[in-house]
Amino acid sequence: MDVILFSVFAIIAVVCAINVVVQTHPISSAISLVGVMGSLAVLYLLLGAEFLAAAQVIVYAGAIMVLFVFVIMLLNAGAETKEGRSLAVQLLGVPLLVAFLGIMAYFVQRLFPSSTMVHFGGFTGGGVREIGRALFGAYLLPFEVTSILILIAILGAIVLARKEMD
Amino acid sequence: MGDLTNDQFFYLITVVKVVVVFAVLMTVLAYLQWVERKVIAHIQVRPGPYRVGPHGLLQPLADVIKLITKEDLIPPHVNKPLYILAPFLAITFALLSISVIPFGPTISIAGRETNMQLANLNIGILFILAVSSMGVYGIALAGWSSNNKYSLLGGLRSSAQMVSYELPLSLAIASPLLISNTLDLRQLVNTQSGGIWHWNILHGPFPQIFSFIIFIIAAFAETNRVPFDLPEAENELVAGFHTEYSSMKFASFFMAEYANMITVSCMATLLFLGGWIAPWPAEYGSSYVPVLIFAAAGVISLFHGAQAHLKMDKITFPVFGVIFLIIAAVFLLPIVQAWLLPLFWFCAKVGAILFAFIWIRGTLPRFRYDQLMSFTWKFLFPVAMLNLLVTGFLVALRP
Numbered sequence: 409m410d411v412i413l414f415s416v417f418a419i420i421a422v423v424c425a426i427n428v429v430v431q432t433h434p435i436s437s438a439i440s441l442v443g444v445m446g447s448l449a450v451l452y453l454l455l456g457a458e459f460l461a462a463a464q465v466i467v468y469a470g471a472i473m474v475l476f477v478f479v480i481m482l483l484n485a486g487a488e489t490k491e492g493r494s495l496a497v498q499l500l501g502v503p504l505l506v507a508f509l510g511i512m513a514y515f516v517q518r519l520f521p522s523s524t525m526v527h528f529g530g531f532t533g534g535g536v537r538e539i540g541r542a543l544f545g546a547y548l549l550p551f552e553v554t555s556i557l558i559l560i561a562i563l564g565a566i567v568l569a570r571k572e573m574d
Numbered sequence: 575m576g577d578l579t580n581d582q583f584f585y586l587i588t589v590v591k592v593v594v595v596f597a598v599l600m601t602v603l604a605y606l607q608w609v610e611r612k613v614i615a616h617i618q619v620r621p622g623p624y625r626v627g628p629h630g631l632l633q634p635l636a637d638v639i640k641l642i643t644k645e646d647l648i649p650p651h652v653n654k655p656l657y658i659l660a661p662f663l664a665i666t667f668a669l670l671s672i673s674v675i676p677f678g679p680t681i682s683i684a685g686r687e688t689n690m691q692l693a694n695l696n697i698g699i700l701f702i703l704a705v706s707s708m709g710v711y712g713i714a715l716a717g718w719s720s721n722n723k724y725s726l727l728g729g730l731r732s733s734a735q736m737v738s739y740e741l742p743l744s745l746a747i748a749s750p751l752l753i754s755n756t757l758d759l760r761q762l763v764n765t766q767s768g769g770i771w772h773w774n775i776l777h778g779p780f781p782q783i784f785s786f787i788i789f790i791i792a793a794f795a796e797t798n799r800v801p802f803d804l805p806e807a808e809n810e811l812v813a814g815f816h817t818e819y820s821s822m823k824f825a826s827f828f829m830a831e832y833a834n835m836i837t838v839s840c841m842a843t844l845l846f847l848g849g850w851i852a853p854w855p856a857e858y859g860s861s862y863v864p865v866l867i868f869a870a871a872g873v874i875s876l877f878h879g880a881q882a883h884l885k886m887d888k889i890t891f892p893v894f895g896v897i898f899l900i901i902a903a904v905f906l907l908p909i910v911q912a913w914l915l916p917l918f919w920f921c922a923k924v925g926a927i928l929f930a931f932i933w934i935r936g937t938l939p940r941f942r943y944d945q946l947m948s949f950t951w952k953f954l955f956p957v958a959m960l961n962l963l964v965t966g967f968l969v970a971l972r973p
Contacts, residue, residue, distance in 0.1 A: 470707025
């Protein structure tokens with residue numbers, strides 16, 4: 409059952425991810441990205457990280473992508489026009505992609521030997537309590553530093569926006 | 575049912591529960607509209623739907639038939655895949671959250687235990703938040719794909735409004751969760767057991783009356799209801815995001831709106847009002863309240879039937895009076911009390927909040943768009959934050 413669900417949602421995630429690039433209209437790409445986020449959330453759920461799955465949907469699919477869609481709608485961005493591909497792209501595109509995937513596969517094989525395979529249901533530390541203890545215990549400093557970073561980004565955005573208004 | 579294995583029993587009871595909940599939900603969705611039209615009509619001193627059936631009671635049925643048999647137009651310049659997808663998204667995400675809402679305690683059927691709930695998740699609250707935050711796509715995409723300036727404006731307003739009001743909503747939810755110390759909806763209700771002074775709205779180191787009010791206000795905005803119905807403001811935007819929709823696609827937006835209303839009312843009930851728990855314990859007679867209410871309704875109906883002016887009312891009022899009296903008698907049976915009483919209290923609380931939704935629609939005018947935004951960012955969000963901080967501080971100090 410877990411394997412079937414994993415295959416279904418992994419395939420959906422990959423198809424949606426390819427669709428993000430293939431679609432010419434920004435809104436269609438954004439919706440495909442929402443599909444990727446949603447299927448990733450299901451994969452987290454299958455691995456036993458239920459809080460991460462919920463946070464993935466709430467934050468990424470439900471808030472960030474809504475803002476994306478909002479901005480695309482506000483700017484009323486039209487469909488991309490296809491331009492002729494350059495000679496370098498036509499010649500080197502596919503070989504480079506194959507080489508990249510090959511290198512990725514090699515390193516993944518090297519770094520994670522098959523003895524440390526992921527088992528469905530083998531991980532139980534994904535509850536809210538465990539995540540909370542980890543965030544406010546072991547990883548307190550990185551967590552706070554990240555939030556300061558986000559605060560700086562927000563302040564920067566406000567400063568830039570105010571300058572525009574005046 | 576004695577020779578079923580536990581697995582077989584689980585599948586059987588789940589199918590039965592799904593069918594029952596779906597049928598009840600659909601009926602409630604249809605009749606909520608009738609209730610809304612009737613209540614608003616009486617607020618505006620007019621009779622409301624009256625022609626189809628006694629007191630317009632068959633009006634929802636007529637509406638459903640009309641909507642199904644209408645021609646399903648797709649305007650020529652729409653983005654067709656998204657135009658068709660949008661109502662599906664809206665109705666799917668609206669109905670999905672009902673699946674984790676508990677309607678009552680664990681009951682036993684034929685000697686086996688089962689929850690009065692479709693699926694019990696240990697992150698129930700987060701699941702509802704996640705699903706309802708996805709609901710905005712239905713409206714935003716409907717507005718965009720219709721290729722109509724009014725629809726686009728409606729869609730834009732709705733996405734901005736829903737993202738903004740999700741913040742105070744989530745902060746308002748966080749405070750009772752701190753007090754109850756769980757995300758499981760069943761446990762959440764169980765921590766509030768014992769009577770009205772144990773409910774989160776009045777209980778705890780810091781009574782959650784403020785977060786209840788913030789939650790209700792934000793819920794009005796999340797469901798696009800008056801006074802926050804900017805996305806479908808009919809006197810500026812024709813009909814807002816669903817201007818170009820017809821037939822069942824149009825209906826599914828309405829069903830989504832009503833389903834969302836039911837969901838947020840259920841959430842408010844579970845988080846703040848103690849779910850299915852009676853306001854005072856059964857040893858002080860709370861189990862006779864439904865009997866008294868239904869008996870009173872029956873007697874009043876019989877009384878009005880005896881001195882009715884209309885010919886039809888002379889039949890319908892006594893019939894309903896007898897039905898109410900039978901319901902009152904059913905509440906006295908000890909066999910059904912175990913599940914009927916919790917269900918009654920849950921429905922009573924949800925119904926009271928739904929009535930408030932309708933009441934406010936009949937009372938308040940619509941906000942202006944800039945008022946709407948400054949209200950949430952400059953008032954609601956800071957107050958919710960303050961409430962959360964105070965609650966967290968007092969919970970931390972609690973021995």
